[in-house]
Amino acid sequence: MPRIVDWPGRLREMAAFVGLDEDQFELIRATAPVVLERAEELTAAVYDNFLKHPGSRKFFLNEKGEVDETRLDRRKHSLARWLRASIDFKLDEDYPIRALATGIVHSHPPVHRAHLGSIPSRFMIGTMSFTQTALAELLLQEMDDPEAAMRASVAWNKLLMVQLDIMLAGYVTDIPTEPPEGTEEPAEPVDL
Numbered sequence: 001m002p003r004i005v006d007w008p009g010r011l012r013e014m015a016a017f018v019g020l021d022e023d024q025f026e027l028i029r030a031t032a033p034v035v036l037e038r039a040e041e042l043t044a045a046v047y048d049n050f051l052k053h054p055g056s057r058k059f060f061l062n063e064k065g066e067v068d069e070t071r072l073d074r075r076k077h078s079l080a081r082w083l084r085a086s087i088d089f090k091l092d093e094d095y096p097i098r099a100l101a102t103g104i105v106h107s108h109p110p111v112h113r114a115h116l117g118s119i120p121s122r123f124m125i126g127t128m129s130f131t132q133t134a135l136a137e138l139l140l141q142e143m144d145d146p147e148a149a150m151r152a153s154v155a156w157n158k159l160l161m162v163q164l165d166i167m168l169a170g171y172v173t174d175i176p177t178e179p180p181e182g183t184e185e186p187a188e189p190v191d192l
């Protein structure tokens with residue numbers, strides 16, 4: 001039986017779980033001027049990091065093994081677009097579907113990239129970590145009040161993790177184990 005997932009519901013559940021609420025969205029929106037001003041630099045840093053590591057670099061090379069600058073430029077724009085959309089993040093019906101589609105492009109390579117296979121999920125996780133760190137440094141440098149920068153950074157961290165949960169959907173299959181029939185109480189621990 002195919003499993004139907006209520007993605008907007010899952011997004012709301014995750015947001016509640018990590019404590020991503022309206023106050024946090026406000027903190028993220030307030031960082032728009034500084035983040036947007038340095039968006040190009042930030043996306044360039046993410047791509048420099050991709051190119052530094054052979055496992056991620058290979059996705060940006062042409063047939064001759066050289067960096068495909070045109071494609072790289074296009075990808076930088078996609079990442080900058082994603083960053084802008086993240087600032088306008090809402091717990092609505094559309095956002096999780098967009099995050100899902102973005103994730104699927106990475107986990108299920110389109111025909112023109114099929115020969116390279118999926119982008120390994122560890123690089124998706126690593127990219128979120130890299131972005132969180134870069135944003136934290138940027139906010140600390142650009143905001144006058146270091147405590148406000150720290151609070152904004154915490155809000156961004158939560159947002160990126162909630163997105164990552166959905167973006168990994170094409171990689172991770174939750175296989176929950178059901179409790180055995182008729183057992184409401186936790187089973188007695190078994191001595192091994």
Ligand code: HEM
Pocket residue numbers: 050055056057059075078079082101102105106110113119123124127128
């Ligand atoms: C936080 C993690 C990431 C985000 C948010 C992200 C975002 C995006 C977005 C928005 C697109 C455009 C999708 C579209 O055209 O519909 C894209 C495409 C792409 N990304 Fe990423 N990306 C991430 C990580 C990575 C990593 C780790 C790699 C490789 C090491 C990568 C390689 C690519 C490639 C090759 C494409 C082009 C897909 C195609 O062939 O059409 N991305 N990415």
